[in-house]
Amino acid sequence: MIETPGTRIAAVIFLLVTLFGLAIWFGSLSPAPAVGDYPDQEQLGTAYNQYLGDRITVAGTVLTTDPVVIAATYNTGDVIELRITNLDIDAEPGHTLRVYGIVRPDRHVEALSAVAVAPTGLWYTWTVSFLAGLWALARIIRHWKVSRTLGLERRTAPLSFFGGGPDNDA
Amino acid sequence: MPDLLAHALIAYSLATIISWRYDWLSPAYVTVAMAGAFVPDLTKVRLIIASGQVESLVGLPFSWSALHTAGGALVALLVGVTFAAPSERRRVFGLLTLGASSHLLADALLLSPSGRSYAILWPLTQYHPPSPGLYLSTQPGPAVFAALSAIVVCVATRYRSR
Numbered sequence: 001m002i003e004t005p006g007t008r009i010a011a012v013i014f015l016l017v018t019l020f021g022l023a024i025w026f027g028s029l030s031p032a033p034a035v036g037d038y039p040d041q042e043q044l045g046t047a048y049n050q051y052l053g054d055r056i057t058v059a060g061t062v063l064t065t066d067p068v069v070i071a072a073t074y075n076t077g078d079v080i081e082l083r084i085t086n087l088d089i090d091a092e093p094g095h096t097l098r099v100y101g102i103v104r105p106d107r108h109v110e111a112l113s114a115v116a117v118a119p120t121g122l123w124y125t126w127t128v129s130f131l132a133g134l135w136a137l138a139r140i141i142r143h144w145k146v147s148r149t150l151g152l153e154r155r156t157a158p159l160s161f162f163g164g165g166p167d168n169d170a
Numbered sequence: 171m172p173d174l175l176a177h178a179l180i181a182y183s184l185a186t187i188i189s190w191r192y193d194w195l196s197p198a199y200v201t202v203a204m205a206g207a208f209v210p211d212l213t214k215v216r217l218i219i220a221s222g223q224v225e226s227l228v229g230l231p232f233s234w235s236a237l238h239t240a241g242g243a244l245v246a247l248l249v250g251v252t253f254a255a256p257s258e259r260r261r262v263f264g265l266l267t268l269g270a271s272s273h274l275l276a277d278a279l280l281l282s283p284s285g286r287s288y289a290i291l292w293p294l295t296q297y298h299p300p301s302p303g304l305y306l307s308t309q310p311g312p313a314v315f316a317a318l319s320a321i322v323v324c325v326a327t328r329y330r331s332r
Contacts, residue, residue, distance in 0.1 A: 001256070002252055002256070003255065003256055008252055008253065011252045012249055012252055015245055015246075015248050015249050015252070016249070018245050019236070019237070019242065019245050019246060022236045022241060022242050022245060022293070023221075023224075023232050023233055023234060023236040023237070023242070024228075024230050024231060024232050025236070025293065026233045026235060026236035026239070026242070026292065026293075027221060027225065027230070027231035027232040027233035027236070028230070028231040029233075029296060032296050035295070035296055035297040035298060036284065036286030036287075036297065036298030036299070036300070037286075037289065037296055037298050038284055038286075055284075057282075057283060057284050075222050076220040076221070076222030076223055076226075077222070098282075098283050099283055100282075100283035100284035100285075112283075113283045113284070113285070114283050115281055115282075115283050115306065117306060117308050118308075121306070121308025121309070122308055124173070124308060124310060125173045125307055125308050128173045128174070128175040128310075128313055129173045129174035129175060129211075131175060132173070132174040132175035132177070132178040132179075133174065133208070135175075135178060135204075136178055136201070136204045136205060136208060139197075139200075139201040139204065140201055140205060142201075143196075143197060143198035143201050144198060144201070147255070150253070151253050151254060151255055152253045152254060153255055153258075154196075154198045154258075155198070158197070158198070
């Protein structure tokens with residue numbers, strides 16, 4: 001049924017519209033602490049006092065360590081600064097701190113549990129993820145080609161990148 | 171899991187092990203499973219256009235995280251299925267699903283301060299299952315472990331095909 005360029009484009013548009021709808025639906029979900037979906041900085045940033053005494057999760061960059069203050073971004077660009085107490089881990093400026101805790105008055109979160117991530121950890125993740133992308137892309141080009149009907153079809157013999165004969169390499 | 175390299179390696183290993191059973195499952199199809207492992211992380215589009223920017227653009231709540239759930243990943247991988255020839259679609263769908271599911275499951279094991287993972291089964295349920303907290307997404311351990319497993323699987327496959 002879907003095998004001409006026209007039907008393929010129509011199907012892709014339909015699927016993208018569906019995805020867009022799902023993203024709107026997902027974005028409109030309210031936190032549901034009963035099922036483990038806690039409020040976060042998006043909620044704290046816009047209506048802090050509404051969550052006093054509630055359990056929340058926030059993530060932000062460590063600004064100072066005595067006391068520990070993090071800057072959490074919400075609404076793409078607005079920042080809420082939160083003082084974090086009761087931490088059982090060391091926080092260093094510049095690290096990302098992810099906190100699960102209880103909301104107290106005056107921009108203060110009492111931590112129940114927290115995880116700190118160094119900026120180097122993030123660089124590691126991005127670098128190896130990029131390499132993984134290259135690996136997969138190379139494999140796709142090697143084993144698949146674009147057909148005349150705007151589809152992807154398997155190559156009868158894998159494309160060789162280095163001039164050698166075809167093999168079944170990883 | 172952690173980083174995309176670990177996800178790609180896991181999908182590679184799983185698909186290669188399954189290829190021991192099914193002769194049609196050539197390296198070209200193993201690649202499809204690896205592509206599937208990338209699907210949930212399409213949510214990283216947020217780094218180019220943040221969810222909030224889309225929100226202000228369309229005037230509706232919006233979250234890219236929908237792509238990192240069973241429902242969102244399913245619709246996204248169907249885009250890939252559309253490009254396969256009709257005779258290949260069942261295999262391509264199966265392998266993309268294998269890759270995407272292994273990614274979502276491995277991420278459900280990530281360390282989270284609250285001890286709960288994410289809405290993996292959405293839109294069936296918003297339930298965040300408890301997470302065993304095995305690793306952080308920024309640690310190399312899982313990728314190293316996945317790489318060693320992939321090497322073992324790769325060597326075993328060559329040994330078998332002789």
